Amino acid sequence: MSNRFLMAALTLAAFLPTLARAQDVAAQREGSWELSAGAGAMYLDGHLATFLGNGGFADAGSNVKRLMPAAAARLGYNFNNNWGFSIGTGGAIGSGVKYLSPFAAVTYTVDLNATTSPFLTGGTQFTRITGNGRVTHPTWGAHAGLGVRHMVSENVALRLEGRMAFEHYEDQPGKKTAYNTIATLGISYFTAGRRPPPAAAAAAPCPACRRRVDTVYVQAPRPHVPHKCENGVAPAGVKTDQFGCLVLRDTLVLENVHFDFDKSEITPTATPILDRVAESMIAYPEAYFEIAGHTDSVGTFAYNFLLSARRARAVRDYLIQRGVPASRMTAVGYGEGYPIAPNATVEGRALNRRGIEIRVKKP
Numbered sequence: 001m002s003n004r005f006l007m008a009a010l011t012l013a014a015f016l017p018t019l020a021r022a023q024d025v026a027a028q029r030e031g032s033w034e035l036s037a038g039a040g041a042m043y044l045d046g047h048l049a050t051f052l053g054n055g056g057f058a059d060a061g062s063n064v065k066r067l068m069p070a071a072a073a074r075l076g077y078n079f080n081n082n083w084g085f086s087i088g089t090g091g092a093i094g095s096g097v098k099y100l101s102p103f104a105a106v107t108y109t110v111d112l113n114a115t116t117s118p119f120l121t122g123g124t125q126f127t128r129i130t131g132n133g134r135v136t137h138p139t140w141g142a143h144a145g146l147g148v149r150h151m152v153s154e155n156v157a158l159r160l161e162g163r164m165a166f167e168h169y170e171d172q173p174g175k176k177t178a179y180n181t182i183a184t185l186g187i188s189y190f191t192a193g194r195r196p197p198p199a200a201a202a203a204a205p206c207p208a209c210r211r212r213v214d215t216v217y218v219q220a221p222r223p224h225v226p227h228k229c230e231n232g233v234a235p236a237g238v239k240t241d242q243f244g245c246l247v248l249r250d251t252l253v254l255e256n257v258h259f260d261f262d263k264s265e266i267t268p269t270a271t272p273i274l275d276r277v278a279e280s281m282i283a284y285p286e287a288y289f290e291i292a293g294h295t296d297s298v299g300t301f302a303y304n305f306l307l308s309a310r311r312a313r314a315v316r317d318y319l320i321q322r323g324v325p326a327s328r329m330t331a332v333g334y335g336e337g338y339p340i341a342p343n344a345t346v347e348g349r350a351l352n353r354r355g356i357e358i359r360v361k362k363p
Helices: 001-019 045-056 273-284 301-319 346-352
Strands: 035-045 065-080 081-092 095-107 116-124 128-131 134-136 139-150 156-168 178-192 215-217 288-293 329-333 357-360
Touching: 035 081, 035 156, 045 178, 065 095, 095 139, 116 156, 134 357, 178 288, 273 301, 288 301, 301 329, 301 357
Parallel strands: 215 357, 288 329
Antiparallel strands: 035 065, 035 178, 065 081, 081 095, 095 116, 095 128, 116 139, 128 134, 139 156, 156 178, 288 357
């Protein structure tokens, strides 16, 4: 069983880069569909377990396990940044007794577009219990729970959730209400949500200007109104306009935007450059940006992908803190998938650890 779980985890890790590369640069999770699936455990109410054991639901004897493996799947729609609605089902099996719990729920999320977003959920459910040819179910049921999503790409999130059910079993002697809990860990996939209002299309990029060493790939029209760029510093040799903003028309080389080995924290040498990049992005409101992270081939494919995704999100989060609208940026980790030099040499691996590329995309 442990080997099966390990194989499933490795398969998921290998599949995540494909999902990340397919994402829409202007996608928003407001107005998106969310498909979730997860596995975990269910803890059965003690009084209900005794009732099922005495009622002959178990395969052998009268003991019914209270802790058992469980799974859940749901389909939801996110109306806005906070509120959503979903339907789904959960299931568990133990001692030969099967539990199937379809449900409908309303979800409140603190910030759906954040990298990590706690949420509350509540609604109705109805558990059908079968075993050894016997069937029982509640006359009514409800549930409440909480959880957290953590985005690993623009469309894919890890989802940890715990729920407690309150169900009334009329044929259960004594106490009629059963309190069952379920906890699951899985993934959520978001479709593209509502787009921001359309903006003027950016001019075609300059093919001759492309370089692949810690670069910003940019091609944007001139600002409509003056916007002064006074914070941070402009990289040496990079053109600025009369307002101090970077001229976002050619490939800009940002050689000092690096990360420490196996780290995703913004370094002190990178912050002043990113401050000036942020102000320059604000000066070109028509442009959308893809922040891409890369690594060399040292380590596993899955680990390098996750490391590059963390680095890309760290830069995106930093630029958001500096005032760049989140809707104009997406973060993608490419891991070791796009080398620009052979990984067989120290020099080649250093080039492939080029850190971050910021590319201008059309809206």
